[in-house]
């Protein structure tokens with residue numbers, strides 16, 4: 001199916017969903033839904049009935065479920081981009097550290113403490129998760 | 138006022154309003170009004186009361202008058218761009234030859250015949266109008 | 275491997291589209307123009323491209339002065355005909371080729387062309403009239419289309435040289451796409467015409483014929499024509515011809531002319547058409 | 554004659570703006586960051602620029618996936634703070650400099666950069682947080698601003714090399730503007746951070762310090778860092794640092810560092826700031 005004959009050079013970076021064309025195509029409507037929350041009137045309608053509001057966007061059922069369940073990692077795997085999905089976190093009143101903790105499997109407090117201690121260390125060989133990377137979800 | 142210290146190289150071309158930045162700034166709202174006629178609902182409102190519709194756009198009074206009088210050359214001189222102002226001609230059901238004739242001071246039939254005869258001839262030194270060019274209106 | 279096999283240069287005058295849409299192509303005014311299109315249509319029917327990259331400009335339809343991209347590449351799956359003031363043309367929607375288009379976008383940006391990537395845009399006569407010219411009135415357009423929209427309304431458009439270089443980068447990008455695809459590139463707009471001002475109606479047949487000749491004789495020289503020369507000699511709207519330079523750049527240096535047609539007038543424009551093939 | 558006199562590189566973390574807006578800058582968490590900004594603010598107050606060209610990225614505020622410009626230059630007279638989901642920041646509107654901005658647009662396009670010209674766009678934290686960092690909370694921003702918005706969200710962003718070249722072209726364009734203007738260029742975003750995925754929270758202080766050193770020691774080498782290196786070593790959002798390369802390119806080769814500050818963390822980002830001056 002794909003016209004590309006090789007894996008992208010960033011394909012081996014663990015726990016990282018590079019928002020390339022393939023990813024962007026998959027997540028187009030999911031991200032456009034998230035962006036719609038920039039508008040106060042949309043936030044109100046979404047707050048009143050999330051599932052009804054989501055019908056405005058042709059999401060896959062997996063995407064719809066990931067939104068309703070606030071499955072932050074799931075949204076990324078289904079084509080979400082963090083700048084878009086974070087609109088939903090803003091809507092929920094969550095901080096970037098909270099969501100960062102949820103995506104990396106630790107609590108918000110643990111995440112904050114990790115950052116205060118200098119952040120997640122970079123190591124050439126780091127392997128934060130076998131499930132990460134750019135593979136299809 | 139101007140940060141530019143020289144006349145543009147296209148400044149001596151007669152009867153020609155190059156849509157550069159200066160021109161575009163002057164005609165911004167005039168052109169945005171014209172573009173709004175792409176939408177059927179806007180066309181209907183404009184048709185019902187032209188002057189009232191124009192109040193939606195912060196036009197200068199000279200621009201407003203040029204629109205109401207269908208002064209095609211005046212619109213160009215006030216920052217209009219032909220692709221935008223032609224939306225108004227489409228609204229009026231006018232052809233490009235009709236408007237071309239009006240701008241060059243001949244009838245639609247004369248303009249059509251000029252085109253059938255090969256168009257307005259290009260001559261290095263042509264001087265179709267002293268009033269043309271890119272000078273401020 | 276995908277491959278660019280040919281290029282088409284053609285005017286995209288709205289009145290040509292209207293003549294098709296309203297069944298006027300056999301009328302005396304239009305017949306000389308349309309009879310000259312026949313051979314190009316036959317050529318296209320035999321060439322059977324899978325995808326056409328259509329280089330065109332938007333005429334205050336999809337884009338306004340709010341946001342003016344120099345090069346906008348359409349990566350969407352479908353593009354609807356625009357309402358230009360009299361309702362959308364009743365032509366089929368344009369089917370995109372998102373996979374090749376995204377490949378182009380990525381490749382071109384990494385190749386240091388500053389593309390605007392566009393998922394949603396209606397397409398106006400700039401794109402649909404060339405389809406009508408080359409394909410007539412089919413139920414569906416016979417190939418996928420990747421719209422490449424160039425700003426030529428707000429001065430300055432990209433230079434002819436930049437357009438030519440973009441064409442070369444497009445050729446390289448297409449050839450690095452693994453799927454077998456027969457790709458044709460359309461350069462549209464022009465030829466000499468001026469719609470605006472006291473000089474409206476300008477036509478410069480000599481300029482146009484030199485330009486058509488130059489596409490095979492010396493495209494490098496053609497790419498050096500500055501905007502002021504286009505505006506002065508080919509009319510303020512004749513600068514649309516820079517879009518033909520994208521098409522030319524996408525072909526091999528030794529591409530051959532297989533057909534041309536030139537007719538004055540179509541509305542108030544000199545209508546030209548050329549077909550070039552890679553050897 | 555207009556002249557670029559200095560450059561500022563700074564992170565643009567939204568939480569920094571929130572700390573300013575909600576009066577938290579003296580709290581223990583924020584104090585070490587903000588105390589390091591003091592000298593830069595003093596420098597700016599003395600430098601008294603007339604215009605700042607602020608290179609930033611939009612974060613799904615003005616632009617969406619519908620239309621993704623690689624380089625969007627704001628030529629409007631005013632830009633309002635964007636609603637990013639919690640209402641617009643209560644900071645002054647940003648006053649543009651349409652005359653210089655249009656001059657830049659024309660000059661850059663003729664210099665073969667494929668700019669998108671933008672008249673209307675709300676500006677988000679990417680632009681307003683650097684203003685807060687450098688200016689605090691004035692009634693009005695003390696200089697005009699030309700927003701230069703770079704795509705760094707949709708892969709691929711423009712290469713570091715392309716950004717560096719754009720900076721050089723901006724310098725040439727500014728110097729051909731006749732009015733006397735003191736112009737400063739801001740490069741914003743970064744430094745190392747990753748917001749997304751299982752690897753969220755990545756910080757690479759060594760990368761960041763090398764980057765800050767390289768801005769004066771060997772910017773040509775810095776400009777060659779490929780995207781994959783940024784993503785791997787500085788985190789997926791660390792690639793924002795290409796925007797600092799526009800700033801660096803706009804300065805003279807021998808520009809001097811006059812101040813720097815580096816602090817971890819600001820939210821989940823390594824916050825860096827550097828001031829460079831032309832000799």
Ligand SMILES: [Fe+3]
Pocket residue numbers: 286331333400463464514
């Ligand atoms: Fe056109």
Ligand SMILES: [Fe+3]
Pocket residue numbers: 565610612679742743793
């Ligand atoms: Fe950012």
